[in-house]
Amino acid sequence: MKADTNIGSQSSALEALEVVVQIDDLYKSFDHNHVLNGFNMKLYKGESLVVMGKSGSGKSVMIKCMVGLMRPDAGEITIMGKKLLNLSQANLDDLRSDIGFLFQGSALYDSMTVRENLEFPLRRHSKKFATDIDEEKLVIEALENVGLAHTVDLMPAELSGGMQRRVALARTLILKPKIILYDEPTSGLDPITAKEIIILMQKIQEKYGTSSLIITHDVDCARVVSDRMILLIDGINYKVGTFKELEASDDPKIQAFFKH
């Protein structure tokens, strides 16, 4: 997708692409805390869309609504043509097997080996695969994608923070998702390790042509991975554009994100 520099915010180029996720007028409040106030978003097939917003602006709330972990007060979420809020639990589970989700923090199961961590989603979504799948092959292939096949028998505690994040990424990839949602993929990592993760995200995008939604407040991450960006401010999509377009804006609210 990166090669297609036309994608930018030019609507004519975008309209030709399939929309894989559409969010319309999403509202979510917690008592008097109005977090999302009519948020709209479209994720196009094959693109990397970054949503940037300040801490507490509702980025995680938005992504949790997208995977059915939180119910919005109002609005519509359509994923690959299916209206999420009307789905039965069984249909929601099926849809989830096409969506990879890298949580904030890597959240591996501490008491399981790397292999067991990766087998877990395969068993949970076993319907997605033929019954005679070679689990071991899938586990190793997923780990090879993140350069960690040699850690398959280790426990998470034996890995560095960056390696744990990469194993979590491999666990996300094992189901061969069509859409990957990244919630703060580089948070809590030192700059060098963060860069490794960013490079891996790009590699995966190129290899599998997934559609990616990346939530971050890391400007360096946004610069490298984004085809387009949305700034989430005051619960709405305040501004949509390419990194360069937003960086060049003279709106102080937008500039605040780009000043180090």
Ligand SMILES: Nc1ncnc2c1ncn2[C@@H]1O[C@H](COP(=O)(O)OP(=O)(O)O)[C@@H](O)[C@H]1O
């Ligand atoms: N389960 C919850 N109950 C009450 N308030 C919540 C809950 N989850 C999130 N919030 C509030 O919603 C706001 C947005 O949170 P969040 O989406 O986690 O922010 P971020 O943009 O940093 O990911 C914050 O003010 C947070 O306190």
Ligand SMILES: [Mg+2]
């Ligand atoms: Mg968050």
